[in-house]
Amino acid sequence: MGIGRLYTYTSLPNVTHSGAVEQSTAPQQEWQRYLDARQKVDDELAQLAKMDNPALADIFRVHQEILHDRLLTEGIRAAIDRGTSAATATQQITSELVQLFQNLSDDYFASRSVDIRDVGQRLLAHLSGVSLARQLTALPPNTILLAEDLTPFDATHLSPERVTGIALAASTPTAHTAILARSLGIPLICGVGSAILRLPSGLLAVVDGLHGRLLVEPDAELLTRYEQTGQRLLALRINAEAHSHTAALTRDGRLVLVHANVNSQEDMLQVANSGADGIGLLRTEYLFQERTTPPTVTEQIAAYRLISRQMAGEILTVRLLDIGGDKPVRYLPQISESNPFLGVRGIRLLLQHPELLRDQLQALVSLAVKSSFSGLVRILVPMVSKVAEVHRVLDVLDGIPGYREGHRPGGRLQLGVMIEVPAAALLADRLAPLVDFFSIGSNDLAQYTLAADRVNSAVASLASPLDPSVLRLIAMTCQAGQMAEIPVSICGEMAGDPSIFPLLFGLGVTEVSVVAPAVALVKEAVRQTDGDAARRLAERALQANSAQEVHRLLHPEG
Numbered sequence: 001m002g003i004g005r006l007y008t009y010t011s012l013p014n015v016t017h018s019g020a021v022e023q024s025t026a027p028q029q030e031w032q033r034y035l036d037a038r039q040k041v042d043d044e045l046a047q048l049a050k051m052d053n054p055a056l057a058d059i060f061r062v063h064q065e066i067l068h069d070r071l072l073t074e075g076i077r078a079a080i081d082r083g084t085s086a087a088t089a090t091q092q093i094t095s096e097l098v099q100l101f102q103n104l105s106d107d108y109f110a111s112r113s114v115d116i117r118d119v120g121q122r123l124l125a126h127l128s129g130v131s132l133a134r135q136l137t138a139l140p141p142n143t144i145l146l147a148e149d150l151t152p153f154d155a156t157h158l159s160p161e162r163v164t165g166i167a168l169a170a171s172t173p174t175a176h177t178a179i180l181a182r183s184l185g186i187p188l189i190c191g192v193g194s195a196i197l198r199l200p201s202g203l204l205a206v207v208d209g210l211h212g213r214l215l216v217e218p219d220a221e222l223l224t225r226y227e228q229t230g231q232r233l234l235a236l237r238i239n240a241e242a243h244s245h246t247a248a249l250t251r252d253g254r255l256v257l258v259h260a261n262v263n264s265q266e267d268m269l270q271v272a273n274s275g276a277d278g279i280g281l282l283r284t285e286y287l288f289q290e291r292t293t294p295p296t297v298t299e300q301i302a303a304y305r306l307i308s309r310q311m312a313g314e315i316l317t318v319r320l321l322d323i324g325g326d327k328p329v330r331y332l333p334q335i336s337e338s339n340p341f342l343g344v345r346g347i348r349l350l351l352q353h354p355e356l357l358r359d360q361l362q363a364l365v366s367l368a369v370k371s372s373f374s375g376l377v378r379i380l381v382p383m384v385s386k387v388a389e390v391h392r393v394l395d396v397l398d399g400i401p402g403y404r405e406g407h408r409p410g411g412r413l414q415l416g417v418m419i420e421v422p423a424a425a426l427l428a429d430r431l432a433p434l435v436d437f438f439s440i441g442s443n444d445l446a447q448y449t450l451a452a453d454r455v456n457s458a459v460a461s462l463a464s465p466l467d468p469s470v471l472r473l474i475a476m477t478c479q480a481g482q483m484a485e486i487p488v489s490i491c492g493e494m495a496g497d498p499s500i501f502p503l504l505f506g507l508g509v510t511e512v513s514v515v516a517p518a519v520a521l522v523k524e525a526v527r528q529t530d531g532d533a534a535r536r537l538a539e540r541a542l543q544a545n546s547a548q549e550v551h552r553l554l555h556p557e558g
């Protein structure tokens, strides 16, 4: 919750070059001006990349890579050689690249267009001597910032002492600006629409990050309510963080492990302090992308050991490579698919490249039976839709020395499958006897159940994991897990919303895995949950007609 006075920030006209095409007769001089500006930006970014916060430091390292990218540099050089000034060339080429990236259908790449624009802004600032940050650093205290979008550059000039909330006309929750705002603790809502930019500055407003709302000129009663809610949420977070390293038991005494999701080595710094009971999902894609050859078994063992040494807790769940479809890697032949999410992805791709599958399994078996890691290594198979796929993975495992030893009862190796395709949920009772645990991937389960592409914002509202159809598949999975006496975890984004935990528990979920910053609050939600009440809630949710109805069950207060 953020309360303050509106201020409309018009970042773009300020930071882009005037638009006039400046001609130059001295390309060599202009090129030198560009190189000087690039050096200054490089120094600036190197300084920022040294900051303590790994998530932020990472962003600036990516910006350094963009700054030296061949496409950008060669484009600018060519434009300067054609006779434009360094500033115009920078403006033109970065705009072209921003456009190019914005038009890519993959959300991840589309949101990277903000990074390119950011780097362009920095270059232009030096080339035209404009101080971009002045507007943001001079904001009065208690400001609610309204903007079309903010770049990470803008965001580094925000101070939580001055900016109490942000509402963006555009942008998505996966963009870097949202990550930055989250780490600064500033409530942010995005994708609100450009009408907000017409609101006059100076009006009193509330950014309600819980419900994704901007309330302008609230009356005194509403304002008091928001102030109280804000205080309550702050107290809850402080209290939750004080207990985050203690095990979470429901009111009726059931232990619920709250694990962390990890997407990169850098995530581990946050995970170590989060109080997570272990790692419930290590997305290993980071080890395989941005390279020209796949990592060797030795390289993989080293990477998994590093993670295992940095974690607290006893369980390390490593998901096998989940690429393909819209996430290409350079060393695999690129197949063009018109429906990549319905294509060769996850285990389907691994079975087509048995050497990749075998190497990764070998590295994980070795981690469990040969390394100093004393915990449990859980291997997780993504995108399973057939029982035969699990048999094929088991066949490969059987041929790996050490597997039998690690996998015997009481051993340190387990095998599980992601339940993220409706077929897997529907066949959960067939899959359960073959594996040691289930992990429900609600992000994909929702997109496949509701036939709504998870990266297409036009159908985003259809793909709610709270839809009763998805909940029924979750319930079915939990029943099969219970029958086979195996744990059923959930690692999709919905698990990170503390208000959803009672419903998941009522459906039969026994463990959760969430982003590190959510661990403390989800553990607190576990402690507030009563098994019987949760089961009654789940029964009602399974009978609901829509996700909205389920949402109302979870938030009866509105």
Ligand code: PEP
Pocket: 281, 283, 322, 420, 440, 441, 442, 443, 444, 445, 491, 492, 493
């Ligand atoms: C999921 O699908 O819910 C999941 C956790 O996997 P990913 O988001 O990596 O596809």
Ligand code: MG
Pocket: 420, 441, 443, 444
């Ligand atoms: Mg998935």
